Amino acid sequence: MNQLPETDLRFITRFQKNEITEHHIYKNLARRVEGVKNRRIFAQISEDELRHYNVWKKFTGKDVEPDRFRIWLFSMIAMLFGFTFAVKIMEGGEQNAQMEYERVASMGSEIRGLIEDEEEHEQALIAVLDEERLQYTGSIVLGLNDALVELTGALAGLTFALQNTQLVALTAMITGFAAALSMASSEYLSTKAEPGTKNPLKASIYTGVAYLIAVAVLIVPYLFLANIYLSLALAFGGALVVIALFNFYVSVAKSVPFKNRFLEMAGLIVVVSGISFLAGLGIRYFFGIEV
Template sequence: MTGEHRHEARRFCEDEYIDYVVYSYLSSIEGDEENRRILREMAEQEYRHYEFWKELVGSDCKVNVSRIRLAVLGFMRRIMGVTFTVKFLERHEKEVIESYKRFLEHLEGETRRRLEEIIEDEISHENYLISRINESIVRYLGFIALGLADAIVEITGVHAGFLGATATTLVAGVAGLIVGLSAAISMAAAAYLQAKHESSTTAPLPSAIATGIAYFFAVVTLALPYFITHSNILAFVASVMLAVALISIFVFYSSVINETSFRREIVENLGVLFGTAAAAYIFGDVLGRIFGIGDILALLA
């Protein structure tokens, strides 16, 4: 191998060793026995890959893995779940596989065959192991998404409608809570019936609870600014900013779990959010002018 190829092989070797250390650490803090076994198996696989590159380089490639990095990944595991953490770590695997395929051109014989086996491991075996990780939040991700997305769009639309109808923040905030909490109950019931009649791994009651809690959380979060300020415009802007933050966080989470494009998903979701808000504002403004709703609500407030 040339000096350039040897340097590239050392980088691969170091990356595989880091992955081994990371998965070993994650397995050590995992509470579920089956998930711990899968993480340990992934660590062992990464170590076998490391040993291949170590032999090719002709020297040890062990590098120190920062305790801060491990602590951050441990925190991510506890907050976001093991499935998200593992898939987040594996997001660069497509690039790694392409790099390995290019490196094959410089190998021959038994060494080439072993690298082909490693590539096969990266493509199929790791995906198989990840798919076997059992985590409740992933099974009910669709119901959580349903609750969050529907609540964010609906409550933002309600607040936008009242922005065009009244200048009273208390009325807009209470209206959002009333509509939102009623809808949360309705959505939870619908999720229960949907899970009950579908042949899936999701149970009806947890599906209803996941949908209802997600909806309730979004409703309260988006209504909060209306009880803090007396400016309807300021409250609406703050509420929309919270909506964007909630959508961004969840879309990023689901894009990692489902291995989809974050950019495409976030553009679509924000387009629906702002389109709904604009339509609701126009509708509320028209009704407010026709029926004088703003004046009536101001007197009641």
């Protein structure tokens, strides 16, 4: 085989390192994922990545160590956020790799085979991914959206009505906990009344936990800051961050648009909070409440 230019050699060595790294990542996922079919597909992809590595090795003539940090990182992502999210993030990298492979496709038929394999990987993964937690996305949305919209509005009203961070935090904490139990109970009854694949108890837990997480994010500023308006601003910012993170997760895991979902939820918070601002201000002055 002809000696490759140094630039091409570095380029191909990077491909080789990427393939052996992804071989280990998919191998780890194959051991952890539930379902025989899922494990078989991930194991097959892992073997394909190893075969790709050996193809590139023919050009470089040397072994390359995998990226240990990347292996650890994606193993942690899969453990914390689910294998669906981890694989979709991986597939984003696969698409970039496909475009880079096109630059060296003329080097031989084996390279063209690599490109076709990468495309098959994506299709196989999309067909097989069916993670339990994604079945309860609706329950999580219910808990987060209800908590963020209702409690942000309540905090806005309480901020102007009470003018005391500790009182606002205490009131919001009690209200939020009671509302979380109420929402969890409602989701349990609702899911139970509609026969399907979801477990009513799990659906209620997802809803309740999501609600409590949102409550915690919103009231934390009031617990540590004395400035009532700064606390409200930070609570509002925290709500937007939660919405952004959750919608990013859903957009990646379920391949749905991020922008529209984010703007819809954020818009609801802005409208409800604005109305509550005015309501709290009006109630305070109408009843002459001074705290």
